């Protein structure tokens with residue numbers, strides 16, 4: 001979707017802000033650009049919509065070299081939320097959100113309909129706020145409108161520079177949570193800049209950790225925490241990365257997406273053989289639509305003919321977006337070492353085992369031991 | 372003082388005539404000055420025009436310090452050599468336009484240059500062309516400062532127009548100069564007081580206009 005190929009940016013004053021960065025962001029992925037202040041995150045983001053021209057290298061969007069696309073056209077198709085929010089004070093909230101749709105020549109009723117929809121999406125009452133001016137909003141509300149404006153013309157790509165930067169920590173966490181929900185609904189390719197490791201782990205599908213203009217490690221949040229590539233990464237993510245991992249890493253990163261399964265009407269002996277073959281102590285039981293029913297456990301195999309007779313239905317489930325600490329506490333309270341991960345309609349998406357969590361954490365411990 | 376008042380009650384038509392003439396001259400000059408000043412201000416505020424902007428603003432500052440009498444004299448000289456009428460309405464308006472556009476030009480330039488860079492970046496980042504950026508973002512944000520410049524200019528011109536009477540432009544300067552020539556204190560007072568009152572009234576009116584044209588979101592509550 002977005003590909004940076006050996007991108008270098010040297011400012012006219014000689015500052016090497018970005019140095020041969022190559023990066024690929026898949027469609028629908030949220031890529032966090034992370035790193036200490038001045039490492040080149042903002043610059044890396046702004047070369048994508050050509051707000052900043054690059055010195056060397058190439059940038060492709062869907063395989064097309066961005067320098068071959070008309071600048072304004074390119075930008076109208078990339079949602080843009082800047083660090084300073086930058087709402088136009090002379091325009092109402094509604095007009096601000098409609099800027100790009102208006103530039104694209106959408107008819108008026110479609111535009112205002114869209115603005116209403118977006119305000120609701122970011123959790124603001126459209127009737128109440130549509131005609132307010134930015135000066136009448138709180139900091140958090142402005143951030144929300146900033147996000148809504150970036151989504152204005154439903155662009156496939158979103159660039160966000162510390163979008164939750166200038167607000168108090170409590171509102172910030174709330175906005176992050178809300179944005180994660182929104183993100184699942186809108187399915188955009190997102191470049192998200194932050195200097196906050198917590199925010200990065202929480203929001204990112206992938207994290208690009210930068211230092212002094214170079215890309216140091218481009219990886220999943222759990223790999224960044226649990227398999228840091230070098231000392232800089234280790235230091236940046238901090239000594240408490242095991243704890244951070246538990247608090248922030250989402251279940252989907254460590255779960256097994258295609259676990260061996262059992263059906264309720266299967267014979268216990270068949271299922272038992274499958275458990276031996278797979279080397280597991282239990283199997284998730286699903287119905288014909290893939291909905292999760294319960295577990296069949298090796299210790300119970302003598303107690304019935306079919307899976308239905310011995311199924312354990314009274315177990316907790318978690319969603320793929322739950323964080324590891326939630327999953328862990330469910331495991332501890334249910335006394336079950338494997339957790340079924342289901343979606344909103346109870347369809348099984350995967351399983352997460354206690355061992356997987358432990359393995360990830362022990363890698364941290366081992367590294368620490370060898371230091 | 373008393374004589375001045377008596378004179379006024381006897382010849383209200385004359386005073387009204389001078390006043391209207393005064394307003395007319397100022398209006399014509401201001402109308403031209405606004406167009407010129409704003410256009411020039413926008414032009415020199417464009418990126419890459421910094422050196423021109425510097426010279427223009429420097430020139431403007433110098434012009435502001437030239438006494439109006441000297442400017443009228445200079446204009447008469449120039450207009451004379453190119454064969455135009457050296458006295459009356461035209462040279463007066465030309466001089467007034469030159470003066471009047473300075474505060475407008477300067478304020479337009481400053482207002483546009485000082486628009487918050489975040490606004491400009493947001494506009495550009497959303498795909499506005501330079502033109503759209505100017506008309507949808509920069510100018511609306513610059514309105515309050517440009518209006519302040521306009522208000523300045525009008526008050527300035529009301530004063531200078533009084534002096535323009537010396538080259539036969541008419542207006543409230545007429546009784547002042549007549550009074551000076553004939554040692555008639557009452558006429559001087561009538562002219563002077565009328566100019567001041569006019570300036571005060573127009574300044575007050577402009578304050579209202581300023582609030583009225585300022586985009587709602589920019590108003591301080």
Ligand SMILES: Nc1ncnc2c1ncn2[C@@H]1O[C@H](COP(=O)(O)OP(=O)(O)O)[C@@H](O)[C@H]1O
Pocket residue numbers: 011012013015016017035036037038039040041042043044
């Ligand atoms: N317009 C500019 N001109 C010169 N240097 C710049 C400019 N913008 C940023 N820089 C420098 O480039 C480096 C990277 O900046 P930036 O991308 O803003 O970093 P970050 O967003 O990670 O804090 C810094 O050293 C910064 O001082």
Ligand SMILES: [Mg+2]
Pocket residue numbers: 041042043
């Ligand atoms: Mg930055």
